[in-house]
Amino acid sequence: MKETQAIIERISRVNTGFQRLHLAVDESLSQIKPGQSLLARPVEAWNPYLREHWWPVTVSAANMIVERPIESRYEPGQVVSLLGVIGQPYRYRRTLRNVLLLSFDTPPTALLMSIGWLLGNRVSVTLVLLGSARQYDTAHLPPELEIIHGEDDFSWPDRVMTVGWADQVFVTVAPDDELGRFAKVWTLFKELRADIPSNYLFGVFQPELPCGVGACQACLVGLRGNTVRTICQDGPAIDLTQVPLL
Numbered sequence: 001m002k003e004t005q006a007i008i009e010r011i012s013r014v015n016t017g018f019q020r021l022h023l024a025v026d027e028s029l030s031q032i033k034p035g036q037s038l039l040a041r042p043v044e045a046w047n048p049y050l051r052e053h054w055w056p057v058t059v060s061a062a063n064m065i066v067e068r069p070i071e072s073r074y075e076p077g078q079v080v081s082l083l084g085v086i087g088q089p090y091r092y093r094r095t096l097r098n099v100l101l102l103s104f105d106t107p108p109t110a111l112l113m114s115i116g117w118l119l120g121n122r123v124s125v126t127l128v129l130l131g132s133a134r135q136y137d138t139a140h141l142p143p144e145l146e147i148i149h150g151e152d153d154f155s156w157p158d159r160v161m162t163v164g165w166a167d168q169v170f171v172t173v174a175p176d177d178e179l180g181r182f183a184k185v186w187t188l189f190k191e192l193r194a195d196i197p198s199n200y201l202f203g204v205f206q207p208e209l210p211c212g213v214g215a216c217q218a219c220l221v222g223l224r225g226n227t228v229r230t231i232c233q234d235g236p237a238i239d240l241t242q243v244p245l246l
């Protein structure tokens with residue numbers, strides 16, 4: 001974990017709701033992996049707010065692209081303080097053919113970096129958008145990615161096959177009630193599969209991260225067996241078989 005500075009070199013609009021910041025970053029950040037993130041704050045002016053949680057989309061050498069909501073204001077040439085790397089990479093199985101990504105009531109931002117990484121490693125990827133996530137315009141995503149827009153009742157064509165075919169599933173939900181939404185997803189998978197093994201269904205938790213270093217305990221998640229994990233250190237992806245959801 002260290003603090004570095006980045007420069008916003010360019011800003012591009014990707015759809016009606018999101019923009020991408022093209023950053024020149026410290027080379028130490030080139031090792032960042034899908035699942036890991038950064039805490040960002042403009043350096044030119046002090047502000048009392050928490051750092052913004054930035055999810056990289058692509059990283060190469062000293063360049064990084066992050067996707068941010070269109071309503072957040074940035075300027076080319078702006079210098080940003082980055083704290084990170086936050087969290088652990090997504091723990092993919094050693095042999096992996098098909099991965100299912102699922103976003104429920106939240107944009108799939110935290111999952112985007114994994115799409116390019118998985119497709120580049122010849123893993124098939126399906127992205128299912130449920131609830132308000134269906135409003136996320138996907139025209140800029142890779143054509144090899146299968147994209148499914150679910151219905152209000154959580155249904156979509158070939159749902160049993162999509163779930164059965166996946167070797168692993170990573171789920172993001174709106175942060176206002178993560179446990180409640182993960183419980184709905186858990187119930188859905190229980191209906192569609194005979195059992196949910198460990199290392200299969202992961203919740204990607206996105207709480208506020210005031211410190212990012214495991215010190216403030218604001219991001220604790222309780223697990224089975226009266227244990228806890230900090231999302232900033234042990235997350236963001238937690239195996240949902242370990243989480244007492246129901």
Ligand code: FES
Nearest residue numbers: 212214216217232
């Ligand atoms: S953000 Fe402070 S412990 Fe995780």
